[in-house]
Amino acid sequence: MRGGVGSWSGEESSNRELLGIIEAATITKEDDSWKYGNGGVYTVSSHYLYLYAKFLPPTSLTTASIESIRQIWRSWAPSKVVVFSWQALLDRLPSKANLLYRGVIRGEAEA
Incomplete structure (x- = not known):
């Protein structure tokens, strides 16, 4: 059943891709911080504002x-x-x- 119903090839490919990303990550002893607002503290609001500014067109509000x-x-x-x-x-x-x-x-x- 290669590539048919019940095939794992798609998941295997995704797993290999994910492992590649994880292996490429650099681990440091520095404290985590959010560089997009609120003095390094992550909030949903700061993430929303970051995404809003980055991806939405200017507004005339x-x-x-x-x-x-x-x-x-x-x-x-x-x-x-x-x-x-x-x-x-x-x-x-x-x-x-x-x-x-x-x-x-x-x-x-x-x-």
């Missing part, structure tokens, strides 16, 4: 909108409420108008 977003993410509200609020503030709710605009659905005239 106002300072007030940015502060509102910060307040939303600091909220103790349930995560579903936080995400909904964030999407609403950025006009990213999957409303019919937004879905039409993005080409996710077609207008009734085109259907």
